[in-house]
Amino acid sequence: MSFTEPMGRQRADDYRSAMVSSDPLMDVAAGLDAEVAQYFLVSARCGCFMQAARSLNVRPTQLRKHLALLEEQLQRTLFRFQGSALTLSRDGQLFHAQLIAMAHERKLPVIEQPLIRLAVAQSILHDILGRDLVALLRRNASVRLEIISLDSDLSLQAVSADVVVWLASTESPLPGPSFAVSEPERLAPLEYLPHIAKRYSRVTARPVSLDDLADFLLVQWQHERPVESFRPWHDIVDQRLAGVVQLHSYELMLEMIRCSACIGLLPGYMGRFDRGLIALPGLFDQSMQRQVWMAVKRESAGCEQTRMIVDLIRNTFHERREWFDT
Template identity: 70%
Template sequence: MSFMEATGHRRIAVYRTPLDKAPSWRIRAGEIDPVLAQSFSVSARCGCFMQAARRLNLKATVLRKQLAQLEAQLQCALFSPSDNGVVLSRDGLQLQSQLIALAHERDLPVIQQPLVRLAVAESILHDILGRDLVALLRRNASVRLDIISLDSELSLQAVSADVVVWLASADTPLPGPSFAISEPRRLALLDYLPHIAKRYSRVASRPDSLDDLADFLLVQWQHDRQVENFRPWNQLVDQRLAGVVQLHSYELMLEMVRCSACIGLLPGYMSRFDRGLIGLPELFGQSMQRQVWMAVNADSAGEAQVQRLVELVQNTFNERREWFEG
């Protein structure tokens, strides 16, 4: 065969790049359920699953299930293991950028949380309800809660709230709030006793009569001066020419009893709240008592958030029932 022999026409194969059949991240982001998208976005923004769960008012296990569902749907890992909290993977960064880009295009409603107002007697807020309210906020970071401290009958009359917890004389809830309320319910009966820190008073030297108080410093919360049921204690304080400290802060008064060898009038449950304190029941022959009452604003009593707050207060007192007995 001659090398110059003409050959037939040859077809040249055209090179084709492989097609990526996976949809773009923008399309994939637009198809994600809004609830899952929000769970991912908040987790990425907070950098902590626990904080994201609080922000979304979810249990952490529920949030992790939602994120696992999203990863299964997208068939990729959105987070990478790290010692410094939550770190987005390369795919997670892609998804986050697309969700941010789509944020203005999506019509995601912003759910406004209702404002719930809780008014509480200052001593009850500090000693009994404070810890459970903190736990509530740890579980639900999106709550809108206005906590008002009541330190006098005047503040009780002036306050406007959804739930009110106050102290009154031992036989009636009056005077109560000035606005329309539901039927008041009694939460507890409190006995009040002079208290002293154990470390400043040995058993043999603890005072057991009013005459023994001459060598002790007395501390009084100013609010208690207006309480008729505390007349025996108030008369003792008023008769003092020296060795008396008057305070407008309940917390500071309590701290002085703990740390300054002072004797102060405190609720009988205080030795359970702080085991470093002990009551002195022998000093007064007359009992000094007050009752804790709760009522709900008649206009907002049916709201779910208000009802949950009422249940929290009631459950707290039920759990501490032994504090108020005996």
């Protein structure tokens, strides 16, 4: 049964009767804690305790505990299950009507969540932060979050966001965001190496010198062309008269390496992210490195939701610190 379907005449009469009676339901509703009232109303609206907990950003056990105490206080059963569907009992319907009427009388405002804009380097978003951001949204359905993928220094300069995670040199965060930010924070150093799919490369046939690359198709992500520290790799690609694929999609580049026997330049952690890929160290004399940086917009630094995102990012990099050992 939907909690928003039109009421029949008998149910409407029951609701009106409940409004004018001295039933304990009304007495409890009048003095009910606002948080508990919200727990009840959101559970009724969602028809699912798990979804209600996500919407409220609380633990399901915490939600159920408060609702159980409410039922104990009322000495009534407010919810029941019809098969796997959660519905309101008759007492629950009456209590729901009383709370809705009181909410309208008090004109309680809807609690608006601030919009948090998170801008992240495309490869970092895909490889490192994506899974934890999904987990955050599974726990907190009330968040207002805009996620922006950065694929170049130009997009970094053009963006305005509350939290920014980008790639730059290991010595300096520049070029960084164009707006006022907190002191940039180092998150992790990244070593870049050529990678190939294991299934296309037996140990005895893997390239061990630059000359050996001539027998393999190379794939180049075009958004990394301006990265000066990748010059050794760019020079090899530019010398090719054949056997080169140049792409503007990071995800497609990864797919080409996984499925087309290509060799491409990837962060050294990629073998941990995808067990089917393996690095090819020792091909270049020069080290190819970048640094992951994070900064917060100065005017957003005091926002609780912004701090939640910053803490998530820090924890993610801390938990994966072994990925970045060079």
